[in-house]
Amino acid sequence: MTTLAAATRTRTKPIIQIQDVVKKFGDFTAVNGVSLTINQGELFSLLGGSGCGKSTLLRMIAGFEEPTSGRILIDGQDISGLAPYERPVNMMFQSYALFPHMTVEQNIAFGLKQDGLPKAEIKKRVAEMLELVELGRFAKRKPQQLSGGQRQRVALARSLAKRPKVLLLDEPLSALDKKLRERTQLELVDIQEELDVTFVMVTHDQEEAMTMSTRVAVMDAGEIIQIDNPHAMYEYPNSRFVAEFFGSVNMFEGVLDEDEADYVTIQSPEISSRIYVSHGIAARQGQTVWVAVRPEKVFIGRQAPDVTDNVDQGTVTDIVYLGGISTYMVTLDSGKVVRVTVPNITRQAQADITWEDRVWIHWNPESCVVVTQ
Amino acid sequence: MTHVRPEEQAREPGAVGVPEAEEGVRARRMTGHVSRWMSRRLRIGGRGLVIAIPYVWLLLFFLLPFAIVFKISFAEYRLGLPPYTALVEWAEGTYLRIQLAIGNYQFLLEDPLYVEAYLGSLKMATVSTILTLLVGYPMAYAIAKARPSTRNMLLLLVILPFWTSFLIRVYAWIGILKSNGLLNNFLMWTGIINEPLPLLYNEFSVYLGITYSYLPFMILPLYANLEKLDRSLLEAAADLGAKPWKAFLTVTLPLSVPGIVAGSLLVFIPAVGEFVIPDLLGGPETLMIGRVLWSEFFNNRDWPVASAVAIAMLVLLVVPIMLFQHYQARDAKKES
Numbered sequence: 001m002t003t004l005a006a007a008t009r010t011r012t013k014p015i016i017q018i019q020d021v022v023k024k025f026g027d028f029t030a031v032n033g034v035s036l037t038i039n040q041g042e043l044f045s046l047l048g049g050s051g052c053g054k055s056t057l058l059r060m061i062a063g064f065e066e067p068t069s070g071r072i073l074i075d076g077q078d079i080s081g082l083a084p085y086e087r088p089v090n091m092m093f094q095s096y097a098l099f100p101h102m103t104v105e106q107n108i109a110f111g112l113k114q115d116g117l118p119k120a121e122i123k124k125r126v127a128e129m130l131e132l133v134e135l136g137r138f139a140k141r142k143p144q145q146l147s148g149g150q151r152q153r154v155a156l157a158r159s160l161a162k163r164p165k166v167l168l169l170d171e172p173l174s175a176l177d178k179k180l181r182e183r184t185q186l187e188l189v190d191i192q193e194e195l196d197v198t199f200v201m202v203t204h205d206q207e208e209a210m211t212m213s214t215r216v217a218v219m220d221a222g223e224i225i226q227i228d229n230p231h232a233m234y235e236y237p238n239s240r241f242v243a244e245f246f247g248s249v250n251m252f253e254g255v256l257d258e259d260e261a262d263y264v265t266i267q268s269p270e271i272s273s274r275i276y277v278s279h280g281i282a283a284r285q286g287q288t289v290w291v292a293v294r295p296e297k298v299f300i301g302r303q304a305p306d307v308t309d310n311v312d313q314g315t316v317t318d319i320v321y322l323g324g325i326s327t328y329m330v331t332l333d334s335g336k337v338v339r340v341t342v343p344n345i346t347r348q349a350q351a352d353i354t355w356e357d358r359v360w361i362h363w364n365p366e367s368c369v370v371v372t373q
Numbered sequence: 374m375t376h377v378r379p380e381e382q383a384r385e386p387g388a389v390g391v392p393e394a395e396e397g398v399r400a401r402r403m404t405g406h407v408s409r410w411m412s413r414r415l416r417i418g419g420r421g422l423v424i425a426i427p428y429v430w431l432l433l434f435f436l437l438p439f440a441i442v443f444k445i446s447f448a449e450y451r452l453g454l455p456p457y458t459a460l461v462e463w464a465e466g467t468y469l470r471i472q473l474a475i476g477n478y479q480f481l482l483e484d485p486l487y488v489e490a491y492l493g494s495l496k497m498a499t500v501s502t503i504l505t506l507l508v509g510y511p512m513a514y515a516i517a518k519a520r521p522s523t524r525n526m527l528l529l530l531v532i533l534p535f536w537t538s539f540l541i542r543v544y545a546w547i548g549i550l551k552s553n554g555l556l557n558n559f560l561m562w563t564g565i566i567n568e569p570l571p572l573l574y575n576e577f578s579v580y581l582g583i584t585y586s587y588l589p590f591m592i593l594p595l596y597a598n599l600e601k602l603d604r605s606l607l608e609a610a611a612d613l614g615a616k617p618w619k620a621f622l623t624v625t626l627p628l629s630v631p632g633i634v635a636g637s638l639l640v641f642i643p644a645v646g647e648f649v650i651p652d653l654l655g656g657p658e659t660l661m662i663g664r665v666l667w668s669e670f671f672n673n674r675d676w677p678v679a680s681a682v683a684i685a686m687l688v689l690l691v692v693p694i695m696l697f698q699h700y701q702a703r704d705a706k707k708e709s
Binding site: 062063064083084085089090091093095097098099100101110111114115158159162 | 603605606608609610611612613614615616619623624627628
């Protein structure tokens with residue numbers, strides 16, 4: 001809910017502009033010609049697998065790496081060549097990088113001391129930060145006397161204490177267990193909205209990116225594949241990579257048959273019926289395309305549905321019960337395995353469908369997306 | 374282990390009073406018991422044995438010699454062999470007489486020579502340790518910062534001098550520092566000086582010798598510490614606005630204190646008792662306890678006083694170190 005609220009606010013003043021940035025380590029190109037603009041007050045996520053260049057990009061914004069070519073502007077100012085300690089950004093490290101020889105208080109005060117703020121001001125700001133992350137009781141403790149979750153909050157407080165224009169977060173929640181991570185995701189979003197600081201977050205966890213971000217950039221092999229808000233990214237992926245990376249998806253490979261302005265049809269050897277999509281796409285007839293259907297948009301039943309398109313028959317080969325939902329793996333006669341998720345509305349929901357049952361699957365023409373790459 | 378128990382119970386009554394006829398049985402039982410005891414020991418052993426080796430080593434080569442020296446320090450000087458009186462002897466063949474002479478220790482306090490030599494040693498060791506630290510820290514830092522491939526080469530260079538005998542290396546300094554030695558000749562040749570500088574046989578040469586000889590002992594523990602330093606801590610410091618020099622002072626330096634302490638102890642302790650370097654490179658005014666000890670032992674042949682000097686030196690060194698470690702352990706405990 002928080003995410004939607006943040007998304008609806010209009011964010012148009014650019015705070016970070018990345019222009020054609022390339023970073024090479026020897027022969028290896030870690031970041032390959034990335035351009036993107038992040039607006040004031042956004043919670044922007046760089047999402048991708050390990051080695052996709054997302055962390056390198058973040059480290060270039062922080063100043064720990066210099067771009068091989070291209071420019072990075074913060075608030076309109078070119079920061080190339082500025083040392084990390086001269087940049088108006090702060091970073092929260094994946095390992096937290098808390099100073100082990102300092103107390104929580106001293107850790108938070110560290111950045112303020114570097115700025116030479118008066119003692120009273122430092123004290124006030126530290127108290128504010130401790131209150132923000134609810135760690136007042138632990139002010140005098142050393143980092144190793146804290147739990148993982150508490151350390152994470154100290155790291156957050158320390159990086160926010162200087163009131164940076166932009167906070168960079170490198171996998172901020174990866175060291176926390178699942179329960180704590182989910183709670184902290186929402187807390188981070190609340191803090192971000194409260195302080196109205198721009199957050200740029202690196203993560204490999206698409207759920208995390210989806211829960212927290214106003215916009216997400218999906219990266220692969222040093223390049224940005226798609227930039228969008230989480231909703232659009234999920235519903236309208238621009239490529240197989242994004243569709244598959246962002247949540248799970250059923251992908252049918254086929255050939256574009258009828259190419260009309262308001263609908264297209266696709267023939268796929270993986271499904272016996274025709275695939276009918278109720279919107280036009282930018283592709284030529286006869287071109288190979290992929291149809292992506294999310295598992296929750298596929299219907300499953302024992303009776304044949306009253307449709308002729310987007311339908312097939314198969315055998316249930318596996319059922320995964322997840323409490324809230326159940327996932328059915330249906331092997332079509334073509335051998336294609338289709339994943340179908342169904343909410344468990346009643347306690348006995350779908351109890352009649354079981355292993356080795358013959359079932360029908362189908363989906364609505366507006367439920368699928370066609371991607372061409 | 375349980376099967377030993379009946380054997381033990383069987384032995385108990387036998388040990389109290391055994392009839393003549395059972396004598397043989399008892400003997401056999403005893404040997405059986407001993408072997409079983411051995412095997413039980415050994416079975417506990419495996420691991421115990423590994424732990425035992427250092428203990429046996431310490432016992433044989435530290436505690437035992439120490440006890441002997443400690444004993445001699447309470448004896449009195451006499452002409453003959455051994456050159457000291459016995460502590461425990463049969464007086465007139467009837468009773469044991471134990472004679473402890475604490476006079477040696479009193480003597481150490483009374484004669485200013487010893488106190489001065491102690492203080493001289495402490496001063497020498499302190500200054501040398503500081504010098505070694507000042508030279509060694511940047512070197513250790515540079516090695517830790519170097520690329521991994523270069524790092525091993527640099528470490529090898531640090532250890533390389535050990536391949537030549539310590540004594541020869543100290544002698545080599547004489548060749549360099551003496552009036553018509555390498556250094557003076559070079560300086561005179563360049564015209565910087567007109568007459569040789571007094572580089573040898575003074576405190577300067579001793580400091581130089583100790584710093585040179587003990588440098589690896591400072592560098593290695595410091596390197597081990599600095600190499601472990603989490604790079605992201607320095608990045609965090611820079612990110613929070615600390616310039617490199619400030620980051621060094623506020624992060625690297627405090628976190629390397631354990632390395633500084635370890636290196637300093639490794640230099641300070643042997644430097645206090647150092648004999649070879651002050652003897653070869655030092656002048657007559659270089660008063661160090663190692664030299665006093667040597668002359669007490671070999672020139673005066675006064676073993677008891679020499680032993681007392683050794684014991685006093687040990688106490689003077691060990692007590693502060695133990696206190697230090699005690700407080701450090703307590704701090705570490707408080708932190709975890």
